[in-house]
Amino acid sequence: MNFIEPDGATPLDPDERLGLKFSHITTRGQLDELEQSNIEQALGWLSRRRGGDILDDVFVRTLHKRLFGEVWSWAGEYRKTEKNIGVDPLQISSQLRMLLDDARYWVENWTYAPLEAAARFHHRMVQIHPFANGNGRHARIAADILLEDHYHHPPIIWASGFDLQADSNRRAAYITALRAADAGDIMPLLAFVGG
Numbered sequence: 266m267n268f269i270e271p272d273g274a275t276p277l278d279p280d281e282r283l284g285l286k287f288s289h290i291t292t293r294g295q296l297d298e299l300e301q302s303n304i305e306q307a308l309g310w311l312s313r314r315r316g317g318d319i320l321d322d323v324f325v326r327t328l329h330k331r332l333f334g335e336v337w338s339w340a341g342e343y344r345k346t347e348k349n350i351g352v353d354p355l356q357i358s359s360q361l362r363m364l365l366d367d368a369r370y371w372v373e374n375w376t377y378a379p380l381e382a383a384a385r386f387h388h389r390m391v392q393i394h395p396f397a398n399g400n401g402r403h404a405r406i407a408a409d410i411l412l413e414d415h416y417h418h419p420p421i422i423w424a425s426g427f428d429l430q431a432d433s434n435r436r437a438a439y440i441t442a443l444r445a446a447d448a449g450d451i452m453p454l455l456a457f458v459g460g
C-alpha cells in the first residue's frame with residue numbers, strides 16, 4: 266500500500282499503516298471507500314445519539330473512533346508520531362483541552378458569530394492534528410456538531426458539490442484558506458464556510 270496523497274494530507278508512518286484492519290487493500294480508492302462507509306455508519310450513530318459534548322475531549326476521541334474505528338486500529342487515539350502538520354505529539358492533549366476551553370468561552374460569551382466560531386474551531390483542531398489520519402474529515406464534522414449543538418445553526422457546506430478529499434478547486438481554496446489561518450488571517454476560511 267503506497268498512495269499518492271492529495272495536497273494538504275499527512276502521510277502515515279509504517280506503524281500506523283499496520284493499524285489497517287483490512288489486509289487486502291491495494292489502492293487509495295479501496296481505502297477511501299472503506300473509510301467512507303465507516304463514516305456513513307458513524308453519521309447515523311451521531312444523529313441518534315443522546316449526549317456527548319464536542320467541547321469534551323473524551324467525546325472528541327469517541328467521535329474519531331466512531332468515524333474510523335472499523336478501518337484503523339488506532340482510531341480515537343492521539344497520534345504518537347510527528348507530522349508535517351500539527352503540534353508535537355506530547356502537546357496534543359493539553360493544546361486540545363485549551364482549544365475546547367476557549368471554544369466554550371466563545372459560546373458562553375457570544376465572542377464570535379456562529380460560522381466564525383466554527384471556522385476558528387475547525388482551523389485550530391486541524392492545526393493541532395490530534396490523530397494520525399482523518400483529521401480533516403473529523404474536524405469538519407466536529408465543527409458542524411459545534412454549530413448544531415451550541416449555536417442551533419445549520420452545518421457548513423464544506424464540499425459544495427465537490428469531493429473535498431480529492432484534488433479540486435474547492436479543496437485548493439480550502440487548503441489555501443487554512444494556510445492563511447495558520448498565518449493569522451481567518452478571513453479566507455470565513456469566506457470559505459460562507460460566514
Ligand SMILES: Nc1ncnc2c1ncn2[C@@H]1O[C@H](COP(=O)(O)OP(=O)(O)OP(=O)(O)O)[C@@H](O)[C@H]1O
Binds near residue numbers: 440
Ligand atoms: N496548512 C494547514 N494548516 C492547518 N491544517 C491543515 C493544513 N493543511 C492541511 N490541513 C488539514 O489537514 C487535513 C489533512 O489531514 P489528514 O490526512 O489527517 O485528514 P483527512 O481527513 O484524512 O484528510 P482529507 O481532508 O483528505 O479528508 C486537511 O483536510 C486539512 O483539514
Ligand SMILES: [Mg+2]
Binds near residue numbers: 274275398399400
Ligand atoms: Mg488523510
